Amino acid sequence: MEYVLKIVNLAVSRRERTQLIPVLNDINFFVEKGELFCLVGESGSGKTTLALSIMRLLPKSFVVTSGEILLNGQNILNVNEQSIRSIRGKDISIIFQDPGAYLDPLFTVGVHLQEALHGTTEDKNQLITKTLKDVGLEPEIQLVYPHQISGGQQQRVMIAMALINNPSIIIADEPTTALDVLTTRQIINLLSKIREKYHPAIFFITHDLELAMSIGIRIGIMYKGHIVEIFRPDREKPLHPYSGILLGNIDKKYFNEKIPVSSQTDINDWCPFFEKCPEREQKCQKKIPFIWRDSLTGIRCIKHGRNHQM
Amino acid sequence: MKNFFQRLKNHSKLAFFSFWFLVIFYIVSFLADILAPYHFDYQFRDKPYHPPTKIHFFDTQGNFHIRPFVYNTVVDDPVFRSYREDTSKIYPIKFFVDGPERKILFFFKTKKYLFGVDKPAGIFLFGTDTYGRDIFSRLLYGGRISLSISIAGVIISFTLGMITGGIAGYFGGIIDQILMRLVEILMVFPSFYLMLSLRAMFPLNLSSIQVYLLIVLILSLIGWAGLARIIRGMVLSIKEEDYVLAAKSLGLSHWRILIFHILPNTFSYTITALTISVPGYIIGEAALSLLGLGIQEPYPSWGNILSSTIGNLRVLGDAPWLLLAGFFIFVVLINFNLLGDALRNVLDPKNW
Numbered sequence: 274m275e276y277v278l279k280i281v282n283l284a285v286s287r288r289e290r291t292q293l294i295p296v297l298n299d300i301n302f303f304v305e306k307g308e309l310f311c312l313v314g315e316s317g318s319g320k321t322t323l324a325l326s327i328m329r330l331l332p333k334s335f336v337v338t339s340g341e342i343l344l345n346g347q348n349i350l351n352v353n354e355q356s357i358r359s360i361r362g363k364d365i366s367i368i369f370q371d372p373g374a375y376l377d378p379l380f381t382v383g384v385h386l387q388e389a390l391h392g393t394t395e396d397k398n399q400l401i402t403k404t405l406k407d408v409g410l411e412p413e414i415q416l417v418y419p420h421q422i423s424g425g426q427q428q429r430v431m432i433a434m435a436l437i438n439n440p441s442i443i444i445a446d447e448p449t450t451a452l453d454v455l456t457t458r459q460i461i462n463l464l465s466k467i468r469e470k471y472h473p474a475i476f477f478i479t480h481d482l483e484l485a486m487s488i489g490i491r492i493g494i495m496y497k498g499h500i501v502e503i504f505r506p507d508r509e510k511p512l513h514p515y516s517g518i519l520l521g522n523i524d525k526k527y528f529n530e531k532i533p534v535s536s537q538t539d540i541n542d543w544c545p546f547f548e549k550c551p552e553r554e555q556k557c558q559k560k561i562p563f564i565w566r567d568s569l570t571g572i573r574c575i576k577h578g579r580n581h582q583m
Numbered sequence: 584m585k586n587f588f589q590r591l592k593n594h595s596k597l598a599f600f601s602f603w604f605l606v607i608f609y610i611v612s613f614l615a616d617i618l619a620p621y622h623f624d625y626q627f628r629d630k631p632y633h634p635p636t637k638i639h640f641f642d643t644q645g646n647f648h649i650r651p652f653v654y655n656t657v658v659d660d661p662v663f664r665s666y667r668e669d670t671s672k673i674y675p676i677k678f679f680v681d682g683p684e685r686k687i688l689f690f691f692k693t694k695k696y697l698f699g700v701d702k703p704a705g706i707f708l709f710g711t712d713t714y715g716r717d718i719f720s721r722l723l724y725g726g727r728i729s730l731s732i733s734i735a736g737v738i739i740s741f742t743l744g745m746i747t748g749g750i751a752g753y754f755g756g757i758i759d760q761i762l763m764r765l766v767e768i769l770m771v772f773p774s775f776y777l778m779l780s781l782r783a784m785f786p787l788n789l790s791s792i793q794v795y796l797l798i799v800l801i802l803s804l805i806g807w808a809g810l811a812r813i814i815r816g817m818v819l820s821i822k823e824e825d826y827v828l829a830a831k832s833l834g835l836s837h838w839r840i841l842i843f844h845i846l847p848n849t850f851s852y853t854i855t856a857l858t859i860s861v862p863g864y865i866i867g868e869a870a871l872s873l874l875g876l877g878i879q880e881p882y883p884s885w886g887n888i889l890s891s892t893i894g895n896l897r898v899l900g901d902a903p904w905l906l907l908a909g910f911f912i913f914v915v916l917i918n919f920n921l922l923g924d925a926l927r928n929v930l931d932p933k934n935w
């Protein structure tokens with residue numbers, strides 16, 4: 274098995290005055306070569322924070338408190354500024370949520386693509402034209418300013434910029450959230466076409482579990498900065514109670530009243546979903562590790578994790 | 584660029600007019616060597632405070648002349664310096680006349696001027712001053728100095744402001760602290776006194792070129808500080824923009840991001856601010872000249888042409904044409920302000 278991206282014990286905190294507020298905790302997962310890995314989580318769960326940690330583009334107020342991020346075997350948390358720059362955009366690239374805001378209003382599409390291009394032996398213009406064709410755009414679009422094209426076209430431009438250096442992994446942070454249903458489908462189709470043709474791994478972030486189920490090879494579910502479950506949608510059903518709620522199988526409002534939330538100080542160490550869990554029990558009031566079922570999937574829940582280990 | 588003019592025109596006809604008016608004004612003053620009928624220090628000793636010359640089409644017999652002409656004038660009353668036209672001979676206005684050699688902008692030699700009349704008559708479109716020098720010619724030459732001082736000053740301020748504001752805002756930390764304290768020191772002094780004390784640091788008997796450069800330096804040294812502060816503020820906010828994050832994700836270097844993505848996005852503001860600040864340089868030069876610290880006679884600038892009238896109340900009644908320099912300053916100021924106001928909207932990429 275070859276990993277493009279492997280994250281080990283990653284923890285990230287946000288500095289607020291003198292306090293450190295944890296945003297990501299105990300993140301362990303990997304993305305295989307050419308795989309499409311989906312990360313699903315609600316707003317504020319830390320998806321973008323994770324994506325930016327991988328790019329080493331976290332805002333200054335965020336600190337990585339522990340862990341390793343291995344990109345093609347190299348821990349990018351240890352490399353210097355110069356090397357990370359040569360990795361960014363070349364080995365790993367990223368597409369963002371609101372494509373309009375991520376294109377500089379003063380420059381044409383062509384200039385953006387030229388900038389995205391790292392040193393290459395190929396003919397630059399030819400490569401740009403080819404990449405534009407790959408994302409379904411005409412070469413003439415190079416002369417146009419970002420605000421003169423539609424959101425869908427802007428996102429295609431972003432994809433072209435991400436693709437142009439043929440990276441081993443593309444992070445897509447909610448690339449379709451700002452787009453309408455039809456355009457979303459087109460962009461998703463485009464990404465899968467690109468994956469078939471150039472085989473980059475794609476780390477696809479979304480808040481839409483259904484969308485993830487329809488495209489992902491594996492899906493990671495994120496809750497309050499923890500990955501609570503990783504599963505393969507075409508092989509097994511998700512078992513974590515939170516996944517159930519996301520899928521709409523379990524009524525959100527119902528949770529087990531019999532186990533009150535005691536006001537203990539170490540509540541932060543408990544199962545992150547304890548407060549809202551319909552199936553919570555006394556024994557959940559402790560730190561729950563992520564338990565791997567097999568080499569690819571796993572869960573952070575004592576009840577379901579146990580079942581599976583047996 | 585074509586886009587720019589179209590947008591400017593669509594946005595405001597008036598500002599579009601101002602733009603071209605200023606362009607023509609600058610071109611005209613830079614071509615003073617061809618357009619001015621007299622050199623700036625040429626004196627008609629017998630014609631001080633001469634009012635604007637009358638241009639005639641009909642002679643005393645009532646004959647029409649296709650080519651306009653002037654009469655020579657003689658002093659009528661030496662006390663009140665009034666002049667009388669000597670109608671015995673007509674002096675037609677000639678175009679592309681020959682005269683003593685001048686150098687256009689110190690480079691290209693020319694012996695041809697746009698227009699003139701034969702001596703001893705003179706053509707003074709705007710009258711003459713105390714020494715009998717043609718005000719029109721002096722305003723053209725003076726415009727060259729005053730307008731070029733403003734442009735040179737603006738360019739230096741702009742560059743300094745961009746560099747310091749950009750570096751301070753983007754890199755932050757200790758560099759930011761040092762640069763901004765420096766800027767604040769410059770800003771706490773009222774600019775007029777700062778200007779005077781800076782000028783006082785240098786001797787009075789400098790050559791004209793030295794004075795010119797000194798004035799440019801002083802004015803831009805005062806101008807850049809405010810600009811640097813504002814640019815720093817803008818950089819602070821622009822560096823949080825998503826497209827800057829995207830540029831970083833492409834692996835671009837800090838300098839490239841600062842120079843290609845952040846600073847250009849301040850241009851819509853800075854160009855507007857600079858446009859509006861241009862008249863300030865002209866007025867600054869005028870203020871120095873007024874105190875005799877600016878461009879020295881016989882070299883003309885709008886400031887020292889104007890200053891020669893100050894303290895001479897008689898002039899206001901008898902030779903009001905000497906105040907034309909003030910009028911020119913006013914016209915340029917109005918046009919720069921009109922243009923600046925329109926640029927604020929035209930240069931904003933969101934309005935493209």
Ligand SMILES: Nc1ncnc2c1ncn2[C@@H]1O[C@H](COP(=O)(O)OP(=O)(O)OP(=O)(O)O)[C@@H](O)[C@H]1O
Nearest residue numbers: 287296314315316317318319320321322323332480
């Ligand atoms: N610039 C910031 N300043 C302060 N707190 C932030 C900032 N950005 C994110 N956070 C906090 O960090 C946590 C994780 O945010 P993050 O943006 O990673 O969530 P997300 O899963 O990407 O959400 P969304 O679906 O809304 O994009 C949130 O609790 C949020 O409040």
Ligand SMILES: [Mg+2]
Nearest residue numbers: 320321322446
């Ligand atoms: Mg996000």
